[in-house]
Amino acid sequence: MLNAHTVDVVREAEGALMARLPEGTLMRRAATGLAVECARLLPSVYGARIVLMVGSGDNGGDALYAGAGLARRGAMVRALTAGSRVHDAGAAALRAVGGRVRAFTGSGADGADLFGADLIVDGLLGIGGRGGLREPHAELAVQAANAPAPVVAVDLPSGIDADTGEVAGHAVRADLTVTFGTHKPGLFIDPGSERAGRVRLVDIGLGPELPGSDVLRPQAVDIAGLLPGSGAEADKYRRGVLAIRAGSDRFRGAAVLAVGGALRTGVGMVKYGGPERVTDQVLARWPETVAVPLDPRRSTDLGPGRAAAVVVGSGRGTDSGEADELEAVLDSDLPVLVDADGLTLMSGKDGRGLADRVRDRSAPTLLTPHAGELARLLGDVDRGDVEARRLEHARRAARSFGCAVLLKGSTTVIAHPDAPAVVNPTGTPLLASAGTGDVLSGAVGALLASGVPVVEAALCGAYLHGRAARLAHGGAPISASDLLDGLPLAIAEARRAGRPGDHHEG
Numbered sequence: 001m002l003n004a005h006t007v008d009v010v011r012e013a014e015g016a017l018m019a020r021l022p023e024g025t026l027m028r029r030a031a032t033g034l035a036v037e038c039a040r041l042l043p044s045v046y047g048a049r050i051v052l053m054v055g056s057g058d059n060g061g062d063a064l065y066a067g068a069g070l071a072r073r074g075a076m077v078r079a080l081t082a083g084s085r086v087h088d089a090g091a092a093a094l095r096a097v098g099g100r101v102r103a104f105t106g107s108g109a110d111g112a113d114l115f116g117a118d119l120i121v122d123g124l125l126g127i128g129g130r131g132g133l134r135e136p137h138a139e140l141a142v143q144a145a146n147a148p149a150p151v152v153a154v155d156l157p158s159g160i161d162a163d164t165g166e167v168a169g170h171a172v173r174a175d176l177t178v179t180f181g182t183h184k185p186g187l188f189i190d191p192g193s194e195r196a197g198r199v200r201l202v203d204i205g206l207g208p209e210l211p212g213s214d215v216l217r218p219q220a221v222d223i224a225g226l227l228p229g230s231g232a233e234a235d236k237y238r239r240g241v242l243a244i245r246a247g248s249d250r251f252r253g254a255a256v257l258a259v260g261g262a263l264r265t266g267v268g269m270v271k272y273g274g275p276e277r278v279t280d281q282v283l284a285r286w287p288e289t290v291a292v293p294l295d296p297r298r299s300t301d302l303g304p305g306r307a308a309a310v311v312v313g314s315g316r317g318t319d320s321g322e323a324d325e326l327e328a329v330l331d332s333d334l335p336v337l338v339d340a341d342g343l344t345l346m347s348g349k350d351g352r353g354l355a356d357r358v359r360d361r362s363a364p365t366l367l368t369p370h371a372g373e374l375a376r377l378l379g380d381v382d383r384g385d386v387e388a389r390r391l392e393h394a395r396r397a398a399r400s401f402g403c404a405v406l407l408k409g410s411t412t413v414i415a416h417p418d419a420p421a422v423v424n425p426t427g428t429p430l431l432a433s434a435g436t437g438d439v440l441s442g443a444v445g446a447l448l449a450s451g452v453p454v455v456e457a458a459l460c461g462a463y464l465h466g467r468a469a470r471l472a473h474g475g476a477p478i479s480a481s482d483l484l485d486g487l488p489l490a491i492a493e494a495r496r497a498g499r500p501g502d503h504h505e506g
């Protein structure tokens with residue numbers, strides 16, 4: 001797992017570490033690591049034209065010291081400064097080895113430097129940045145984006161919020177981000193993560209001072225460790241039975257996709273309950289499904305082999321029959337995944353108290369909203385607010401409903417009241433089509449039924465779902481049905497990553 005910590009936590013750890021070290025040690029370590037990563041991007045350091053964009057704080061200091069290191073190796077380094085101050089010692093170090101430092105004015109000469117650069121280093125703002133970029137920082141970010149050279153962000157791309165990934169206005173778009181000590185949550189979460197490019201962590205010795213993570217991001221090898229059925233416990237998992245209450249006469253495909261998602265993720269048995277015509281369609285596509293009565297009171301305890309988990313809501317409808325069904329499911333002592341129409345019912349003001357039923361549950365519950373559904377569940381924000389600050393709102397919902405929340409979207413975020421948030425690294429625009437959420441609900445449901453704990457099940461399901469989208473047709477556009485073919489490939493890939501000596505980066 002990759003760890004991320006918020007700015008306050010980083011500052012405290014930094015303070016504790018600095019108290020034991022000679023002054024300037026951390027910045028030297030950071031700048032050395034940064035210079036190494038910059039050099040790797042260049043065919044040759046000697047003679048390379050490097051432009052540093054330098055803000056008034058220590059982020060600029062890192063850039064200046066790294067620039068000095070590169071200038072010592074023969075690079076031609078120019079620093080364009082923005083803001084009222086400049087890191088004096090860093091600027092002096094760069095000048096001492098022949099580098100130039102001048103204020104950015106937006107002149108033709110500045111533009112020519114940026115456009116002619118072989119490498120641009122973004123040392124405008126790091127963890128001290130607040131809100132959208134002011135001028136002239138914003139103008140520098142725009143000019144860097146228009147220049148052909150790769151951009152390396154120091155600690156994080158300037159203009160993204162380190163804690164949330166929020167971008168207000170302009171932000172630097174980096175090809176590589178070299179971050180120090182620990183990852184920052186904003187590097188994992190869109191819209192910030194999308195600006196960060198590849199991310200490299202430079203160890204500056206902060207580790208022992210850091211508490212547990214605020215945010216985690218898994219790699220393929222972590223998923224391999226969470227997948228059921230690979231070890232001695234395979235038998236136990238094979239017995240998992242999943243009850244699915246999805247689809248309706250209006251949305252029959254939702255049932256077929258949810259059942260398929262579960263079967264292709266590996267589950268002992270799927271018991272499907274739905275309207276007759278829908279059941280027929282499910283059985284035609286997935287004859288291994290066991291059909292059970294629609295009666296809402298029998299949603300969870302159905303025939304031989306009691307369900308181990310329930311998926312409810314995808315394409316199901318929002319009438320009183322479906323509300324009865326959701327009520328019965330929530331009253332059970334089984335892990336429950338509530339999706340789509342189930343979430344709409346929970347947000348309804350019809351006095352049924354479905355949200356309170358979720359709060360009162362002692363068995364695990366997972367809500368799987370997209371941004372619009374989460375906004376409705378929370379009631380006091382709109383979809384845009386949720387998309388801009390995904391982590392904050394997913395966490396708020398998890399606290400409010402006392403359960404796990406998987407917020408779908410550009411970066412899928414999983415929050416739980418008692419655990420660090422987890423972000424899924426495999427999200428892809430390929431998933432932005434109808435029905436993909438139904439497949440996800442089945443996949444996560446299968447993992448729940450196999451005994452995987454709720455946050456891990458949500459994470460594994462989301463991870464495999466994203467990989468399935470890419471693997472189904474080698475990155476070409478897919479439909480939700482194609483995901484069902486991608487899932488076994490994604491599982492096989494994750495298992496390979498779990499084998500010693502074979503590490504696929506997620």
Ligand SMILES: NC(=O)C1=CN([C@@H]2O[C@H](COP(=O)(O)OP(=O)(O)OC[C@H]3O[C@@H](n4cnc5c(N)ncnc54)[C@H](OP(=O)(O)O)[C@@H]3O)[C@@H](O)[C@H]2O)[C@@H](O)CC1
Nearest residue numbers: 014026027057058059125126127128129130132133134155
């Ligand atoms: N922590 C660690 O372990 C280590 C940290 N290190 C490095 O230190 C960095 C943090 O340095 P930092 O604290 O000096 O803050 P930094 O990010 O340079 O920016 C502060 C300046 O930005 C300005 N400013 C703010 N918002 C703005 C806006 N929207 N638009 C425009 N300007 C804005 C603000 O100006 P003001 O608002 O005060 O006028 C302030 O002067 C960290 O990211 C890492 O690179 C490493 O060297 C070693 C280990």
Ligand SMILES: [K+]
Nearest residue numbers: 122125154158
């Ligand atoms: K930066």
